[in-house]
Amino acid sequence: MDSLTQIVLGASVGEAVLGKKVGNKAMLYGAIAGTIPDLDVLSSNFVNTVTAIEWHRGFTHSIFFSVLFAPIFGWVVCKIEKGSNATFEDWSWLMFWGLLTHPILDAFTTWGTQLFWPFDWRVAFQTIFVVDPLYTLPFLGFVVLAMLQSRDSPKRKLYNQWGLTISSFYLVLTVASKGLSFNKFKSALADEGIEYVNLNTRPTPFNTLLWSANVDVGDAYLVGNYSFLDSENISFQQYPKNHTLIGDLKTNDDFNRLVKITQGWYTLSEREGTLFLNDLRFGLISLDPDETRFAFSYRLEQEGDKLIISEEPRRRDDAKGLLKALWNRIWGN
Template sequence: MDSITHTLFGLTLYGAVDKRNLDKNHKRAYLVTTVGASLIPDIDVISRLWDTSGQYQMWHRGIAHSIFLTPLWAALFFLICAVIFKIKDKKLFLLGWLAVFIHDTSDLFNAWGTGYLEPFLNNRITFGTIPIIDFVFWVIMGIAFILSKKNKQKSPYYFKMAWAFMSLHLIIQSAQGLLIYNQYDEKYDQVALSAHFVPWTYSVIVKQDDTVTIFQDNLFQEEKEQYVLFSNKDADLDYLFSQRPEAKTLYEWSPFVVLVDDGKRLGLYDPRFYRDGQSFLFEYIER
């Protein structure tokens, strides 16, 4: 998910805590833990500062997003609160652990995926059933915030209900994505999903031999062919990788790629991010 959504997740988690009997320092500790732990895995973006080998695509959402690292991030915020706020509450550790778990797990469901099982499995795990910015989540959390302001006594209840409705949305959206995925998986060599911003609507990216086709589909309409792309299997990947290390990283990171060698450019791109004639993730060199 994007940073705004992760921040809202943290605030909604904080809102679900009953703070009526907490003093100011406890409240601050809870706020720092829920929001900070909801964002901390994305600290890996600073790897851009020292990336000289084109590995950023693997470092971002890599080991920092591993499920095995979640208790360590939680322990970090427990120590921060102990030092800054003089609060040693085991609930802070559990809350921080939950916040990091929500961050890492929610990132599994969009097309970017995460290194959820690193260092034991380096592949990106992605389901592609939730867009990276899901406005349904925003609406649910926004409603909880408005209701909590109108009735502060029931504030934690509204935020807990928000988590219930967001979980339900995730289940419904992902179940539909799985059904659609299975319809294509029987017909094509490779299949990937990328959810649209419109709920229950997906791009289905399929590869058969050297042809990649992108469909728009949902359970309530006929599939619509959007793009047909051709991958040049004779592209010189060794030369490309030697000149553009980022291309090798993208090749390893993506479920599958489209290879380009048209005499002007040699490169590859991830078709899941293909819009209006170009992919957002495209690494190439000029001929």
């Protein structure tokens, strides 16, 4: 999830663990703990694109990391807060839950997280977009209300509990929404007599009313959208896989690692003589039926014997257009 959401979750968890003893400092250190796992993005400054993608939401987003580093960070905080009523064990417990709840929440997103690192298994329930105001804003409101109360006020604990309860309930609703939308896509494919190898669904940006599906039909993928407010049948657009363009890249280690990251959901395309790998898991750059650009696309350039892989930058104008299109599409077709 986005940084603000992880800060809010960490602050709330810190309050639940240690707010009674140290007041708002529990929220402060909980927020810090909730931010630490995402510092893995700094690795992109030192490694190539593929390695940076592999490392993101890897080791720092694991149970192992939480167990290993919670006492270390707890010791640091204990030294900083020498006059506090909290013990080393208290601070370590706060840091553990702040570090652990971060990847647990990330596991509900499309990208997922390697919660069980070093085992090579990325947990991705794909029920919530990385930024979802309906999850974050009510949660933030309750955390702020709790923060404004005195340490011993019963309202402080009540507000924090409401924030945790409502946000958790919303996550449960996203799971139910995914199940309902999955069945809708499955029924639509059956009604059209479309045979498929695999079906993958995910929420579109910033909401859980409008869902998108990738359908593997062999040599191509179908992409469709469904809103719970739709009145018409689901329509699908077809995108050829073009995997025949792989050529000599089939023996390239970086290319195969990138394919593994996409979990097989990718197409290849050529533009102006340059080959691109498109990651289908995050959808297209717009809702236009004729759109061919994907949100995550990687340029594959051969320089001698070396393959240079770089992520295509996204344009601000595309984001603005997508937001408007999403708002209109949510209300039904």
